[in-house]
Amino acid sequence: MKRYLFLFIALIAFPLISTAQINGQVFDAETNQPLPGANVVVEDTQTGTSTDAEGEFTIDAEEGDVLVISFVGYNTQEVTAEQGMEIFLQPDEEMLGEIVVSSNVIDIARARETPVAVSTITPAEISQEIGNQEFPEIMNKTPGAYATKQSGGYGDSRISLRGFDQNNTAFLINGQPVNDMENGWVYWSNWQGLTDVASGIQIQRGLGATNLAVPSVGGTISIFTKTAEQEKGGSVSQLVGNDGYTKTAASYNTGLGDNGWSASFLLSYWQGNGYVNNTSGEGWTYFGAVGYDPNDSHSFNLSVLGAGQWHHQRGTNVSIRDFQNFGDDGIDPRWNSNGGTLNGEAFNMERNFYNKPLATLNWDWNISDNVSLATSLYGSAGRGGGTGPRGNNYFNSAIDLYPFGGGQYQEDLTAHYLEGGDGAASRKEDGSINFDNVVDVNRSTTSGYNGALGAYNGQLIGSHGYSENGVNNAVLVRRASMNSHNWFGGISKLEAEVDKFTLSLGVDLRKYTGYHYRALNNLMGLDGYFSGGDDSNGNQNSLGKILESENTIEASPFHDTGISGPKIDYYNLGLVNWQGVNGMVEYDSGDMFTAVIQGGVSNQSYQREDFFDQQGNALSEKKNVLGGYVKGGANFNISDRHNVFANAGFISKQPLFDAVFPGFANDINPDLQNEQITSIELGYGYTSYAFDVNVNLYSTVWGNRFVERTIPDPNNPNQDATAQFDDVDQRHNGIEVETTVRPTNNLRLDGTLSVGDWKYTNNFNATLFDEDRNEIGTSTLYTDGVKVGDAAQFVGYLGADYRLGDWSIDAGYRYVDNLYANYSITDDAFADPDNEGALKLPSYGLVDLGSTFRFDFFGQSASLRVNVNNLFDTTYISESETNYHAASGDETWNGIHNRNFVWFGFGRTWNASLKYNF
Template sequence: MRQFLLSVVLILASQAAFAQITGKVIDAESKDPLQGATIVIKGTQTGTISGFDGSFKLQGASAGETLQISFIGFETMEMVAKEGMIVALVPKANLLGEIVITSNVIDVAKERETPVAITTIAPSEITLKVGNMEFPEIMNRTPGVYTTKEGGGYGDSRLSLRGFTQSNTSFLINGQPVNDMENGWVYWSNWQGMTDVASGIQIQRGLGASRLAVPSVGGTVSIFTKAAEVEEGGTLTQGIGNDGYVKTSASYNTGKNDRGWASSFLLSRWSGNGYVNGTSGEGWNYFAAVGYAPEGSSHALNLSVLGAGQWHHQRSSWVSIRDYINFGESGVDRKWNTDAGELGGEEFNMRRNFYNKPLATFNWDWDISNDVTLATSLYGSAGRGGGTGPRGNNFRNSDIDLYPFNIDLTQHLLEDGKGAASRNPDGSIDFDNVIAVNRGTTSPYTGSISGFQGQLIGSNGFRNDGVNRAVLVRRASMNSHNWVGGISTLDITKDNWRYSVGVDLRSYTGFHYRSLENLMGLDGYYSTGNANSAGQIQNVTISASPFRNTGLEREKIDYFNTGKVGWQGFNGLIEYNNQSSVTAVLQAGYSNQSFRREDFFDQPANPISEKKNIGGGYVKGGANYNLDERSNFFFNAGYISRQPLFDAVFPGFANDVNTDLQNEEITSLELGYGFVNNNLKINVNAYSTNWGNRFISQGVSLPGGIDGTAQFKDVDVRHMGLELEAEYRYNSQLKFKGMVSAGDWKYTKDFNATVFNDQNQSVGNATLYVKDAKVGDAAQFTSYFEAEYKIGKLNFDLAYRFVDGLYADYSINNTDFLQPNNKGALKLPSYGLVDLGSTVRFDLLGNSSSFRVNVNNLFNTLYISESNTNIHRADESAPAWKGIDYGNSVWFGFGTTWNATLRINF
């Protein structure tokens, strides 16, 4: 009997052990699989998560039991368990997974459907891992992406994609282009608030899925922000980090009421001393959104305002490797800053960036019928701010000749002895002595301008009547703007076909001028920068603060001009999707860009230019084929005709239109393959992008002492590469992810040009010898590996990133490349960095809470993240760091940094 009972128990136990339910979790609307959904037996801790293809296997579950299935952004569902069950979760309003979609004008790419290479970063990952890093750095784990902190001031980072700079990569916030309309750049200090309000990032490499005629040479980075949340609640967040970093945030959502209204608000403040010496800063991030979507209505409205007012000190003077060694702490002191010092016992820096760029957006989505939708977005921005720097002929007085030009501080200070009187023993600047020198060497003003007799007046060039030109003041170079735009798209869906037409309208005015910010002990400044005036003395200063008067309506010095850029774009799309295996899309767009420049100071005979209109556009298409539930293939190809930037239209800061304008031409081809099963996801793609028809002007010296200017046309560069991303779930506790990106980016040939003298006469020929020269300033090989382990409510993640194929930042119009036997681009040493993070989740007074710690560059690795010079060693005996000549001006990457964040949800 005992043996019989034991056998029964063993049989029952074995049945319980092997009892399981399998099934699949999908999106009820799109039918796409949902990876990472949680499936638990109701009332127990027994559960699992769905794999990459949405499938799951729940051990210990039996048919008839009640299961709870949940996924962020979807309504939680309870279902009776049965073998092979299909769980169709219903999305919450305006949510795609974790990512909040604020308007249908946003072009979101979908895996196994949209034929482009994509990487999507969820808001949970942004919240956990950004900490006190720069916002673009969260994208460093993406194939083809390379970001650096540049000089190290907070917000001074940059990003390149597939070897193309930010001005050649499109950045969209909620579908709206944010690249500067004059120079194409993106200033991340203006968008620091993205760390608080981003609800997701999608990096579309290559041509991208956007219907706008945007500069997607390297790709498109689409950032989604929060909308008016439909559920009531809020968060309190407190963060701290290295070098005095402190950040406090609070947000609240009212939830959606019976009438369809909802609103959300966020406010945060950060401050810190900066990792680099003399780079302290502080700022406020703000966000507010109001949504209206009544039940049963075909209309949805959302109004949002976001911004990030900030100021921070910078490191702008190039620093050579020997400067890092000769100044600061022992060894290579990567924190050294040539620009930093003290004034009145407090940190002071001639270089201070300050900006506030609020962005207001109104979205209206209208479901005209079941098959027709209209999405419209209106937006506007009034950016105000700029950056400070030195002004005056201080180089004429060795006591305040502080800033080396095209040389390092070692030569300027230690070898040439310049500026020693205003440098402390450690090399930092004594700005109190600068004030003393300004005042002590300036005589009382004796000129005829009334109200200033007897005062101490400085200037940049004027030197009569007691005015002192050998002084140093702090000026502010302003780059403010007014920008409005509108995007509207009409989508028609019929059976398996989708048709879309849209318009993209933009109007931009940039205000460029200089103002006085700090007179450094003087009473006034004699300005001769306005050609409409014989000269005037100014004593009105602005404050280098993002929330104060930035001087647009006040007196100005040196220069004052505006740039006006208009944009009228039209686009169309035809897409076929049989909802199972084939998606094919063809897109085309045309844009007219208008340029006009007005100068209030420098060109009295020609104060305003003619209006120049330049057309451009694109055509691109591709297809995706799902071979089965596991494998898919895609390809895309396209051509872009891109208008030149503002400075190319008006070269030399003049109002004369360039008579030799030409559009840049970009052609691209890409192939990709994807594989997915329950535990493994792999995406691999190969690309080739040719960027040609570029124009470069170069001053050259010909034999016989003849100087002139060579204008090189049809400059071509080719970017080819292979990218792989993979993610593997070993079990519900342990997962791995990684990527490898290998590029071959180089110039395709040598380029010839005719040389013209100042009278525009041909005086000879010149050649740029750049064939096979590697493209610099971005790593051509990167890899990333991360392991994440969960045990209960505790999470650990360890990551390793390797960088190679990184070359110096150089211009091919460097005089070195006028020689046929030049050494090409300087290759920088490879490096690898380890990051460690941990999260614990818990209840705090009944509120769901978490505590996160990040340690970046765990082993304090010393490495060069970029070089501003291209100096090759003369021979093996020349002093060098890891083979890099000491004379090169470089930015060393940050050492070990850390941050910790407590987050309370209520």
């Protein structure tokens, strides 16, 4: 593989030679002062330079060429080259390189000004490289980021920053927080449309620059979307990819009219069979924005973004030996133990479906020359959930399809099906499921109903627990677990510039209601389903209620999701409100020194309402928890090339919803406490056209965590005890490097390096409580020095981009090491002082290749793009869900015990797209 890399670099390393030169100077249009460090590039090439300390430049170009002049914080200009030219750039607070920012509520980190570690991904990079990849994967080149496809279904990906998962990384879309208000997670299947409408991404690692009190432990990922663009025109595109993937998109911008109105629209449709077996899916992305600029003082923008989709999933864990024993020879990363056929079509017990439209109204008001008010109001009504099996099907060996835990290792499909024979009647020779046989077994083993509900006499009724009067609980049906929500919020920021100071004061208000329940989706051949579990029915609960086919919902994002219909198993609401205030003081000397201090306080209120189970306490008391942060930093520009910065901060982070109401009950946790995060960072930067480099050193402590574990009662082995561990801490130290080199006018090299040392800081003691909450003893977790898992602690990336006129080719190599298994520190292994710690997974390296050709078509611009990911079809483990260490004599794969449940990354994939602009 190395010789291919060397050959590739050798082929692209021959520069074009230019002989003519143009001299000029770049100024700030408001101050008439020279702009050092501005970029000057010949249009559609990589021929470029940057201005010196006096704003002067010399570039290999000829008179008549088009030069593109850009500088962070200023409008980009395109000018015709001529000797001795002078260019005056207009400042624009709403510009971030190529990225158009939709509102001033968005907090942007600016190069050589904001003292945080930041990386920016441009619209061109997103549109070219994302193809049919998952949206978070575009950030894998960023230092500190680790994104995987997880189980491999469309939208089932995740990303971490500096070793912190999505619960502890803040995600903003146009400045609005989108982490789930209850569990803090981000479901990328809800945001499939971001690949079509994203106009840029800024990854602020560490404390970040946002004023909002958001979970910026690992960092803040700020995503910008299209607005009502003021340039008239549109585009159509067609993308095709591996495994039947297609996406068709069309967009149009009206442009800014004389009356100040503008509008933009986008619609796209995608579908695919999925790289993983039985993970097909499809979805629509819809976007519309209307802008109104009545005068220089006011600007309005109303937008609606949504991405309704459904996709089959691979939610059941798969062991290494399952990957080996099923599917093609060797490791088959496509294997899916959930998949099969029903009525001759692909069918899967696990299917995700969701539609989450987000509506936003932005109003920017320039009150005076130095005072402005930016306000954003938003609302979202997410509807959907995921399907899965329901019923005690494991009582019937013919439909006992899914492994269950037990023994030293969890049971995998090899033990369950190949060795134990469970479910053999309903699995085919290749291990896939014959769901037609499941239907037959459901019907053949269920006798007619003969209970008190006479209208159902003789019908075939199944259930999950009830097994009287002819009701059969040894059946398998498909239920839908629903997690819908209504979410409304508002952000407003008042900003004033006083001499060299910028002062801001903001508010952040959110109101969230989460709807959690189960509904029937597919009766799998039965006539009805007996539903208990609803204690609110009183005497009716002894009879339960029978739901028929008309009471089922479709697993589709654009149909009734049953929020007002009959429900089974559970039905509760999560009520979360948020009130926050924040402030900032920033000092800017003008060209050398900036300093900022930010602070905020927030109140988060929690309340839980249960319509089924918590009789006598259906609506919990409301719990208010205060949190907040303080952070600050400074940046010093040593010269027009060198700068250094430092920042530090403290965050008091409110707990997640389930920590407030443990055990799915309405009783408030009496031991509730905030997590505490402290962070410090140092950075250095050097910039020129030929060479840029940024280096960051960081140390973050995530502490005061509360962990609860159930263990056998040492005084009564027949009962359970609860161990409550307080003040659990982990420290994340690391160094990050990001660099760009332009050795020739046509060649650009990009490199990043992340080296982390993330581990638990000590052993942790716990107090033991019996079932009656009496203190009965202590327990210890032996985690001192244990590595943090689920994200690579060493990642290196090298990319090359070579342009020759209208054609370009780019390649990247990414090396991953020091990746440890995901685990819980409450696993039994960590009760042993001699435990082996975290399981280290094999390192791996991946090569991606892409090429773009731009051409004219009927007088308009068009482009053809081809991407090949994992060019050499490398087999690798991207994450492990278990932490089993291999002993002598154990069967292994690359040194890893083959009983571990892992996700293998995708093999070679490809996509090609054709885009026409008009």
